[in-house]
Amino acid sequence: MSHVAHRFAGCTIIVTGAGAGIGRATVERLVLEDARVIAVDSVSERLTRLTDEVEGDITAIVADITDPACAAMVLESAGMRIDGLANIAGIMDGFEPTAEIADETWDRVLAVNLTAMMRLTRAVLPRMLERGAGSIVNVGSEAGQRGSAAGTPYTTSKHAVNGFTRSTAFFYTPKGVRCNAVAPGPVATSIEAPFRSEWAGERLGPLFQTNLPAVARPDELAAAITWLLSDDASNVSGAILSVDGGWASI
Numbered sequence: 001m002s003h004v005a006h007r008f009a010g011c012t013i014i015v016t017g018a019g020a021g022i023g024r025a026t027v028e029r030l031v032l033e034d035a036r037v038i039a040v041d042s043v044s045e046r047l048t049r050l051t052d053e054v055e056g057d058i059t060a061i062v063a064d065i066t067d068p069a070c071a072a073m074v075l076e077s078a079g080m081r082i083d084g085l086a087n088i089a090g091i092m093d094g095f096e097p098t099a100e101i102a103d104e105t106w107d108r109v110l111a112v113n114l115t116a117m118m119r120l121t122r123a124v125l126p127r128m129l130e131r132g133a134g135s136i137v138n139v140g141s142e143a144g145q146r147g148s149a150a151g152t153p154y155t156t157s158k159h160a161v162n163g164f165t166r167s168t169a170f171f172y173t174p175k176g177v178r179c180n181a182v183a184p185g186p187v188a189t190s191i192e193a194p195f196r197s198e199w200a201g202e203r204l205g206p207l208f209q210t211n212l213p214a215v216a217r218p219d220e221l222a223a224a225i226t227w228l229l230s231d232d233a234s235n236v237s238g239a240i241l242s243v244d245g246g247w248a249s250i
């Protein structure tokens with residue numbers, strides 16, 4: 001895939017989930033376009049592999065984004081100028097329908113996919129607002145567009161990501177800070193999605209067999225995320241961009 005030379009020269013971009021999948025592909029694309037990247041992930045070996053294998057200005061932060069101390073660590077590394085935040089880290093559920101949800105799964109999925117995104121966004125906003133510029137990109141999902149793409153906890157969290165994105169865009173676009181989301185369909189990454197429910201298998205199985213689009217490459221998502229982060233998307237805010245091979249149109 002081609003890239004846009006120097007598009008992020010002088011820019012500092014924070015990326016969560018930077019150690020694998022869509023997050024890592026986004027870091028790779030950003031450094032290719034001259035960004036300074038603050039790369040956050042909870043798995044330290046993944047970040048070590050990232051900094052060993054990818055050339056560029058990458059500051060690795062090993063942190064669980066649900067840790068309330070994470071945002072302060074990220075701000076300290078990023079400094080006063082923060083051009084972009086890509087909230088990419090996320091986890092799946094076990095395809096549990098509502099009657100089968102364990103409190104632990106519900107709490108963890110909402111904590112990682114939603115609350116941590118809010119905390120980090122809340123932390124970077126004052127610095128972006130001070131400069132009157134910034135771009136926040138959240139990773140939602142096809143499961144944020146329909147009820148038939150995951151279990152109830154994940155589906156709920158990704159619908160909430162859309163609301164969080166639109167509300168943030170509403171309040172801050174007039175002040176120069178854009179906020180958008182991408183909604184991927186299936187992507188070839190290391191995300192775990194174990195089928196823990198018999199009923200979910202029965203209900204979703206036939207739909208998945210007939211409706212699923214081709215599995216995307218992580219760099220196809222990175223292309224959309226970096227476009228939204230960049231000034232090329234200067235008039236785009238509050239959008240939920242399906243990057244799903246057309247799945248949302250079925």
Ligand SMILES: NC(=O)c1ccc[n+]([C@@H]2O[C@H](COP(=O)([O-])OP(=O)(O)OC[C@H]3O[C@@H](n4cnc5c(N)ncnc54)[C@H](O)[C@@H]3O)[C@@H](O)[C@H]2O)c1
Binds near residue numbers: 023042089142
């Ligand atoms: N892969 C897909 O098919 C797909 C589809 C739709 C949406 N998504 C979304 O894309 C995003 C990225 O997922 P991916 O498929 O690249 O997954 P992945 O598992 O390959 O990468 C996610 C990265 O996030 C990190 N991470 C997870 N929880 C964390 C936490 N609490 N703190 C810090 N880091 C944490 C993991 O260690 C991992 O390196 C997620 O938000 C996911 O919901 C993925």
